Amino acid sequence: MIKFFRKIRQKMLAENKFGKYLTYAIGEIVLVVIGILIALQINNWNQERLNKKQEHQILSQLLKEYTSNLKQINQKIEIRKEMLNSCFRLLQYQNEKPESIDQDSLDAFLFRITIRPTFDPELSVSNELINSGKLYLIENTDLRNNVSSYSSFLSELNEEELAIFDLTEKQLIPFLRENYQIGRMMMVLLDDKELRAKITMGEVNNYDTMKNLVQKSDYKNLLSHPDFEDYLLQLISYTAYTNDQSTGVKEKTTTIIDLIRTELKK
Template identity: 40%
Template sequence: MIKFFRKIRQKILSENKFSKYLIYAIGEIVLVVIGILIALSINNWNENRKNRILEQEILKDLKEEYVLNLSQLQQKIDMRNSIIQNSNDVLRYIDNSEFDINRDTLIHKIRYLGLDPTFDPIQNDLITSGIIRLIQNKPLRKLLSSWTSDILSLQEMELQWQILKTDLNIPYQISLGIFRDMVHSSYESSGTPVYLVEKSNDIDGRLFVGKSKNTPSSEEILQNSQLESMMANAIAQSHSTNMQALALKKRIELIIDLLNKEIKK
């Protein structure tokens, strides 16, 4: 092809016709430009194809992560609901002192104050790595960009409960003399505390500490003025944290829905 154009150019030059050579030169430039544009288009098409393949891989990985995050978040919500339910039961026992409350049942319900439902989601480095730019869906990209701040809002509320549990709940249980019975209650039935996210048959979680012989009666526990405040506080803290968790749950469900729409079957 190059030899062909060279022969034409030499023939025109030999004829000494400048206008004809000028037209030829312009035509040759146009052909070169067209060739460059075609090459760039092919390169861009190939690059876009690679990006779309990578985008699909990213979307599928994200879906897997957020499905796991949703499952874990629901477990934490359920744990806080258990705290609320059992704390409400204790308040009813306090309000109705004529009830004959089984001591083991009471200890079992108070021990829910020791639960620590902390959301620890899988987090990716989409933003810091710049990979997020490959995701074409703008609403999805925006949700993913704000994910870290959404988590922090919930974790700040969870931290308040951790401080309450460490600074108030546990010292109260120890000073009241029921902590050994609470530990016994936690491991008595299945050997695996309810607050463990995953259970494994390969791990023997049994722990035998036995019941204490020097603990207060049900009546003495219920008459303790601090117990009522602790239960009410546990209900309030768990409820407000669950409101934030439920809002985050909707956000995750929306992300998963958008991911499903973008993932090619």
């Protein structure tokens, strides 16, 4: 093809047809430019197709990631609700006659208030997108911004979870150990399959029941201790506020999931 055009140009020059040659040269340049533009457009189409395919794969992975995170945050919210209920029941026990209190229930409530649930999201896909600079492959700006800001959005929740952890680990559990036999309340947990599942503890099949391995202890001093009420009220305050923060994280997680599903339907 190049040789063909070259021969035409040479013939025109030989015949001294400069005007026609100039017109032809301009036409040839236009054809070359058009060819380049077509090639670029085809390349853009191919790249856009590849980007769309990659975006779809990324969105599918993100959907699994944030669906898992939503399930986890819901579990942590429910556990904290059980903690709050246990705190209120223990406060009520202070005004009840000792002989009317079921110690198995008491031990179950005591264990629940010592649980220290934390939200530990799976963010491997999100972090990889951010660190590799591939977040741009997500065309939806709202979704892109929500994914990029998700980790920083968790900071306040993490702080509140840490406050509960410190209160429980450094003050409440030592207090219970000093004023009560906490071994039995641990055994009550091992009998509670539903609760073990929520806090991802494995099965214990060595015994039909675990609570009978530990002797019952007197709980009267514990319930009448003034510090016990203070710990319960402080834990209620911390836990309620932490669940408020968790609800915000749940809403943001749900928003991301909805945006992903909308993009996948396109």
